[in-house]
Amino acid sequence: MTQDPLLSVQNVTTQFVTEEGIVRAVDDLSFDVHRGETLGLVGESGAGKSVAIRSIMRLISSPGEIVSGTITYKGHVILDRSQGPDGEVRDGEAMLSEAEMRSKIRGREIALIFQDPMESLNPVFTIGSQLREFIEINRDLSNAEAKAEAIELLREVGIPEAESRYHEYPHQFSGGMRQRVLIAMALACKPDLIIADEPTTALDVTVEGQILDLIEQLKTEYETSFIWVTHDMGVVAEICDRVNVMYLGELIEQAPVDELFHETKHPYTEALLRSIPKPHETTGEFDPIRGIMPDGMNAPSGCRFHPRCPDAREVCMSVHPDLREIDDGQNAACLKYDVFDADYDDSPPLVVDENGERVPAETVESVGGDD
């Protein structure tokens, strides 16, 4: 891992302007992806995972906007944007134009697989024509060559009778088969990075297993890097090398997969891991994360996780922790670690109020007195 990263994301912030106000769906996000590795991007629904990966492809459309950050990929500057004090965003000169993004990056270098394979395929065109179109755009092949290549790809991802199924429409395919088609699309241009946005969430477990096996096989064959977006810790354990955990648009823990599971640093990650149902537990023992994730509009002050955090203390309400190295190769954003030097140990713990949120002890007593 000493070589330059394949993809480097630095301080990317993406916001959405809505009628109620500005939502920072992705806030100051930084991470690297190295060659040949599979990076997990984990978090609850609404954590900003999908916006994060669309930001990497520069596919954020109005009312969303990437307001700052730099993204480099193999020397290409995908994003170099800064926001001046007047709120005006400025792009660096080396940043790829929209046309260059199309002709150099999208599809050719970085490919995308989405969660819902039915929604990801255009219902009015045949599987073959969609696959062929993407091949024709990104590789200089004639119509007939692209068709042959498309059939070959369908065969490679395990679609039986590829020649005849080439002429069928998406609704004639099962969920698992559709996801295989999407993987074939992603492989079509031999990209070095595939971003998969919860690609197995919509599939049942046996099909999910088959797809994961297929991905493993293709990984060894093509040495492709992956960013694997998921909220399923089981899938993370199975295929990821390193993991980024997101909460409310921010990264709160980065760790190699073994450390993440066995030496968990952030209380949110701990809670996520505890919330995986285990076969020997009954529903009574099942331990979901308390409370719901606040929306980005009303992000809590200080540490954004403090209203739901079992380790929260008063200092967590006012000090916002950034991501710091806690152990070798393991970063977390939690004030309980000494590197933050935030007087966490001397701060009084928060208690749970009637809404299940954590608040300072005295506020709960006064509320109780009014009743």
Added chain:
Amino acid sequence: MLIGIATITFLLVNAMPGDPVRIMLGPGTDQATIDAVQSRYGLDQPLYERYFNYMAGVAQGDLGNSIHYNGVPVTEKILERLPVTLLLVASSFTLAISMAVPLGAIAARRQNKATDHVSRIIALIGVSTPSFWIGLMLIIVFAYQLNVFPSSGLIMPWAHPSDVPQAANRIEVLGSSLYHLVLPTITLGTLQTAAIMRIQRSSMLEVLNRDYITLAQAYGVSSRTVLRKHALRNAQLPVVTIIGIQLTTALGGAVLTETVFSINGMGTLIITAVESQDYPLIMGVTLFFGVIFVVGVLITDLLYAYLDPRITYGGGDH
């Protein structure tokens, strides 16, 4: 459905006060003449008998004879006027579709930008302005003030040159026909344009937010191709539905437009029929509008199957 239309029209027409024969013959006609004419058109028979005679005739394609036009068969009268109305409806739909589909798509693409706001305001004005008012305004401005377009009449493009004033050959007939068509087409087409555009925009907006659109962009497909190829066809289903429904509104609009521009089409025919209480003619024209509506719906359904491979007719296990 057509039987229902025929029955309801028959009952409504016969519930109207007044007598077509008296209207045709004028006041002061003696009772013997009135009785004679009534019996000629079968109006002296009881209602149920007339109903069964009429329905039997309809089933054989005979819509009866017009009273106002002195016994000319209703079908003949309709076929004489039909091409004019069809020409008007077709030209207004051509205008509407060719304007509304691209404008709606562009408005969706530039959602909440100036283009979108302007086109939405125009569409709103378009659907809320009565077509006869638009027609009258166009006549005032373009026919009387500027004197660039004729205010009345319509010439069929296939008319013989000798029947058309100031036309020496077929090309000039065609030109004259187009010239006469401009104002009525705009009058009738404005509402259709606005209605189709609104649906086109909202349907397009929905489709543009779909994952397969983002996916196509993520594979380097240009935004133009995404819009024209990937989004447009998916967005057309609701638009085709509205076009089918608009066909009926267009027939209603044709009645007003033909009156405003003094065009002898189906619209003026039904107005004449109602004014003279010409029972067979009213029923015949109404029934014919019903037929056009049914054909419109059928075409819509067939277009569905063409646009969306998930819809097939006649079974098949896919």
